[in-house]
Amino acid sequence: MSGILTTALSGLMASQRSLDTTGHNIANVNTVGYSRQRVEFSTNPAQFTGDGYIGQGVNVASVSRSYDQFITNQLTSSTSAFSETDTLSTLASQVDNITANEATGLSPALKSFFNAVNGVANDPTSIPAREVMTSTAGSLTQQFNGLSSQFEALRKQTNNQMQTSVDDINSYAKTIATLNGQIVTGSSRTSDGQLPNDLLDQRDALVNKLAEKISVSTIQQQDGSVSVFIGQGQSLVSGVKAANLSLEASKTDSSRQNILIDGQDISKQISGGELSGALKFRDEVLDPAQQQLGLVAAGFAVEFNKLHAAPGKAFDLNGVQGTDMFGLGVVPVSVIAAPGSTGSITAAYDPAKTGDLKPSDYRLDYSGSAYSLTRLSDNTLITLPPTFPGTPASVEGMTITQGSLPTGTSSFIIRPTFNAAKNMTTLITDPVKIAAAGSNIPGSLGPPVVPPTAIAGDNTVALGLANLEKTPGLLGGKATFNGAYGQLVAKVGSATHSAKISNSAQEALLNQAKQTQENLAGVNLDEEAANLIKFQQSYQAAAKVIAIASSLFDTLMGAVR
Amino acid sequence: MRISTSWAQQTSVNSMLNQQSRLNQTQLQMNAGKKILTPSDDPAAASRIIDLNQSIKQTEQYQSNNDAARQRLTLEDGVLQSSVDILNRIEELGVQGLNATYNQSDRATIATEMEELNKQLVGYANTQNANGEYLFSGFKSTTQPFSKSNIVAGSVMAVVLSLAPTGTIIINGVATGNITTTANSTADRDSVIKAINDANVPGVTAMIDTDPPGSGGVRLEAADGRNIAAQFTGTLTQASTGVAAATAEPIIYVGTYRYAGDNNQRSIQIGETRKITDGDPGINVFGAPTPTTSPVTAVPPPGSIANIFEAIDQFAKDLRTNTPKQASLGDVSSALGKILNAQSSVGARLNALDSQEGFNTDYILNTKTVLSATEDLDYAEAISRFSQQTLALQASQQAFAQVKKLSLFNYL
Numbered sequence: 001m002s003g004i005l006t007t008a009l010s011g012l013m014a015s016q017r018s019l020d021t022t023g024h025n026i027a028n029v030n031t032v033g034y035s036r037q038r039v040e041f042s043t044n045p046a047q048f049t050g051d052g053y054i055g056q057g058v059n060v061a062s063v064s065r066s067y068d069q070f071i072t073n074q075l076t077s078s079t080s081a082f083s084e085t086d087t088l089s090t091l092a093s094q095v096d097n098i099t100a101n102e103a104t105g106l107s108p109a110l111k112s113f114f115n116a117v118n119g120v121a122n123d124p125t126s127i128p129a130r131e132v133m134t135s136t137a138g139s140l141t142q143q144f145n146g147l148s149s150q151f152e153a154l155r156k157q158t159n160n161q162m163q164t165s166v167d168d169i170n171s172y173a174k175t176i177a178t179l180n181g182q183i184v185t186g187s188s189r190t191s192d193g194q195l196p197n198d199l200l201d202q203r204d205a206l207v208n209k210l211a212e213k214i215s216v217s218t219i220q221q222q223d224g225s226v227s228v229f230i231g232q233g234q235s236l237v238s239g240v241k242a243a244n245l246s247l248e249a250s251k252t253d254s255s256r257q258n259i260l261i262d263g264q265d266i267s268k269q270i271s272g273g274e275l276s277g278a279l280k281f282r283d284e285v286l287d288p289a290q291q292q293l294g295l296v297a298a299g300f301a302v303e304f305n306k307l308h309a310a311p312g313k314a315f316d317l318n319g320v321q322g323t324d325m326f327g328l329g330v331v332p333v334s335v336i337a338a339p340g341s342t343g344s345i346t347a348a349y350d351p352a353k354t355g356d357l358k359p360s361d362y363r364l365d366y367s368g369s370a371y372s373l374t375r376l377s378d379n380t381l382i383t384l385p386p387t388f389p390g391t392p393a394s395v396e397g398m399t400i401t402q403g404s405l406p407t408g409t410s411s412f413i414i415r416p417t418f419n420a421a422k423n424m425t426t427l428i429t430d431p432v433k434i435a436a437a438g439s440n441i442p443g444s445l446g447p448p449v450v451p452p453t454a455i456a457g458d459n460t461v462a463l464g465l466a467n468l469e470k471t472p473g474l475l476g477g478k479a480t481f482n483g484a485y486g487q488l489v490a491k492v493g494s495a496t497h498s499a500k501i502s503n504s505a506q507e508a509l510l511n512q513a514k515q516t517q518e519n520l521a522g523v524n525l526d527e528e529a530a531n532l533i534k535f536q537q538s539y540q541a542a543a544k545v546i547a548i549a550s551s552l553f554d555t556l557m558g559a560v561r
Numbered sequence: 562m563r564i565s566t567s568w569a570q571q572t573s574v575n576s577m578l579n580q581q582s583r584l585n586q587t588q589l590q591m592n593a594g595k596k597i598l599t600p601s602d603d604p605a606a607a608s609r610i611i612d613l614n615q616s617i618k619q620t621e622q623y624q625s626n627n628d629a630a631r632q633r634l635t636l637e638d639g640v641l642q643s644s645v646d647i648l649n650r651i652e653e654l655g656v657q658g659l660n661a662t663y664n665q666s667d668r669a670t671i672a673t674e675m676e677e678l679n680k681q682l683v684g685y686a687n688t689q690n691a692n693g694e695y696l697f698s699g700f701k702s703t704t705q706p707f708s709k710s711n712i713v714a715g716s717v718m719a720v721v722l723s724l725a726p727t728g729t730i731i732i733n734g735v736a737t738g739n740i741t742t743t744a745n746s747t748a749d750r751d752s753v754i755k756a757i758n759d760a761n762v763p764g765v766t767a768m769i770d771t772d773p774p775g776s777g778g779v780r781l782e783a784a785d786g787r788n789i790a791a792q793f794t795g796t797l798t799q800a801s802t803g804v805a806a807a808t809a810e811p812i813i814y815v816g817t818y819r820y821a822g823d824n825n826q827r828s829i830q831i832g833e834t835r836k837i838t839d840g841d842p843g844i845n846v847f848g849a850p851t852p853t854t855s856p857v858t859a860v861p862p863p864g865s866i867a868n869i870f871e872a873i874d875q876f877a878k879d880l881r882t883n884t885p886k887q888a889s890l891g892d893v894s895s896a897l898g899k900i901l902n903a904q905s906s907v908g909a910r911l912n913a914l915d916s917q918e919g920f921n922t923d924y925i926l927n928t929k930t931v932l933s934a935t936e937d938l939d940y941a942e943a944i945s946r947f948s949q950q951t952l953a954l955q956a957s958q959q960a961f962a963q964v965k966k967l968s969l970f971n972y973l
Contacts, residue, residue: 093601097599123692314804439700456703460698463830489609493600496600497603497604509574515572518564519564522567523567525969
């Protein structure tokens with residue numbers, strides 16, 4: 001008689017546990033990363049009697065979660081790939097919008113400036129035409145500055161995003177390490193390897209969040225903890241220990257952040273996730289765009305000044321020698337010595353070779369006996385003339401001059417184009433000072449020096465300046481100013497385009513992985529409702545068995561009475 | 562296959578979001594009327610659009626350059642036509658004046674009319690355009706090209722003064738007394754003026770030059786407005802070094818008219834590779850005045866006077882003295898020939914402007930057609946796409962609402 005009660009009770013208990021778990025599943029239907037749980041039953045060991053083995057009811061063996069390591073890993077890697085392309089395409093489309101916008105793009109400003117130059121060529125004596133030219137020159141300069149400052153703002157934004165990602169990674173890593181500790185403790189509490197399912201879910205969700213920031217690989221350890229690796233095998237979480245990621249400004253360019261793990265630079269090994277998306281954006285979209293814009297600015301200013309200030313060949317409305325129309329800052333080509341370098345190097349634009357300018361930085365290394373020059377955009381070694389450093393070297397549209405010989409191994413970063421758009425200024429605001437004439441009447445002999453007189457109607461220089469617009473003087477004599485800017489727009493556009501395409505491909509893959517994962521682990525309310533009915537019925541049945549046992553007992557008692 | 566409830570919801574939502582974003586893209590395209598909203602929509606086309614726009618605006622600029630050139634050439638054409646009319650009248654007067662039946666007083670009347678007409682002609686030669694630029698002075702467009710001069714240029718004498726002369730000045734063959742001055746002194750300038758006036762050269766007066774004001778040189782004026790030859794003999798010393806100037810050339814000035822412009826023609830870009838000159842130097846149209854520099858030359862005899870104003874003045878002077886020369890008519894008709902040449906060259910340039918304008922217009926139209934095909938939206942296609950997408954979105958929304966109603970819990 002007690003057998004039937006115990007058996008019924010075990011059924012009641014089992015149904016109750018199942019109802020609990022079903023309730024838990026229903027409650028967590030919208031919890032991110034939750035894996036549905038199931039109560040695993042097994043029969044109690046049967047009791048041997050002379051009549052054979054009599055069943056002893058049910059026993060809750062374990063509460064297990066629906067989980068597949070392979071599917072989870074796939075989801076993690078898809079998440080990294082997706083958030084990388086997502087970050088890249090979001091950031092790149094900002095540059096895309098800036099460069100193409102009628103209001104912020106360069107083309108309209110360039111065009112109205114050259115229209116004004118044509119106006120001066122048509123009417124070299126007209127002060128209003130000259131006024132228009134100086135004011136459009138001002139707005140062209142502002143457009144260059146404005147584009148450059150928008151790029152700067154994006155660079156700051158990218159750096160902030162990297163900082164946020166790094167902070168998130170650190171906090172996730174710490175939490176994963178803490179969870180590792182709790183899971184190890186939790187699993188060792190039971191002898192038969194019962195797992196703390198909800199903690200496992202939490203940890204998996206965190207690993208997935210981590211994967212949004214950076215590509216990770218995980219290894220399950222025997223004790224239930226998980227080891228997380230980033231980059232090319234750098235350990236981020238090991239047991240209860242989490243490494244620390246940090247950002248550090250580059251020594252030669254303070255606006256450029258490198259990623260360190262416990263003090264070691266791993267910028268080049270980072271792959272996947274928002275962090276890599278931001279790095280890729282900076283290296284493959286933003287930097288080339290800024291360099292190309294700088295190339296247009298530098299090429300434009302140098303070529304324009306070359307004609308406008310040509311000694312003895314350009315004169316203003318007073319007959320005075322023309323001067324530079326556009327400035328490129330105090331030191332147009334900046335040279336930054338790497339820490340520990342000695343000696344000094346200066347560089348300047350070579351107006352005769354503007355077509356050789358490339359949108360890139362350069363590194364000049366001194367080995368202790370010889371110099372070597374590397375173009376950083378494609379890591380190409382540039383041949384320096386054998387006379388360098390005795391005489392200044394004219395390479396890549398620049399003239400590199402040695403100030404003093406380094407005493408040991410040294411390295412210099414030369415940036416001909418990077419800051420050109422930012423530093424550009426208009427030097428002439430007085431319309432009279434525009435040099436449109438190719439000749440003047442020089443002052444008479446001997447004192448008193450009569451000032452030179454203008455040949456006011458001469459427009460030869462203005463015509464030459466207007467022609468610059470369609471002269472392919474940039475990029476090896478293949479691109480006009482506008483053409484070079486068009487290349488910038490096309491480069492940014494195709495980078496954005498391909499980022500968007502791979503983003504939507506990655507999104508499809510991610511959704512597939514999510515679906516596989518959700519189909520396995522997600523909660524289906526209909527299923528849970530059916531389970532509710534099922535376990536309610538089995539609970540009711542077990543209760544009925546107790547009632548039967550009770551009435552049996554009553555029957556027996558009645559018989560005795 | 563089992564489906565997770567929250568994922569089923571998520572996929573429906575995702576699909577609606579996608580439909581909305583596509584619908585939004587189509588809507589933006591229709592608002593802008595453009596296929597390409599950002600370069601990334603079609604990078605190759607975006608960069609082509611920049612080139613095409615550039616090309617169109619460039620050609621539009623050529624058109625406005627063309628208009629500027631046309632305005633000036635039309636003005637020049639008008640001026641030349643008026644000059645031709647005047648020369649025709651002068652030729653007529655000349656033929657009358659050469660008529661043997663005319664007496665001296667008749668000829669004096671003709672001479673007066675001729676001189677007036679000549680002044681008018683000089684006025685035409687000094688025409689300014691709307692910007693105040695002289696049409697016929699080459700690059701020196703702010704300088705009046707032709708002026709009737711009875712002045713020895715002050716600057717010429719200024720050179721003498723600035724170089725501390727020791728010697729004499731010979732004017733029309735009459736020598737002054739010995740002049741010794743230091744450089745650049747007002748007192749010495751006055752002593753030079755006195756020395757010249759003391760020499761009593763017939764019809765020549767010396768005075769302080771005020772052209773341009775403040776130049777402070779010495780000016781010589783001839784009463785009959787013609788033929789002053791001034792020559793310096795002696796030594797000139799560079800004031801700054803105290804060394805005798807190596808090129809102490811005699812200073813000479815002969816002539817009635819001066820051309821202050823130059824020989825240049827301004828070009829205007831009216832097409833990709835086409836430039837056109839928007840004016841003519843005065844000496845090409847009205848003939849070069851008798852040179853005013855060394856060696857000393859007198860105004861040549863009638864029949865070989867190159868400058869039209871000098872020729873007419875000579876003709877009028879001869880009529881006044883009752884000795885008109887048949888050869889003067891030759892001067893007038895050769896001048897007429899020069900002007901007609903210039904006029905036909907202006908006409909040819911105006912024709913070139915017309916043909917270039919036609920070419921530019923065609924070019925702009927063609928380029929705009931290509932641009933439109935590249936960037937403009939095909940509205941028929943866009944509208945049908947829009948209604949398709951609207952339909953799809955509605956369908957998704959309805960399906961979502963329907964499916965969401967289905968739950969086993971409804972029956973518990």
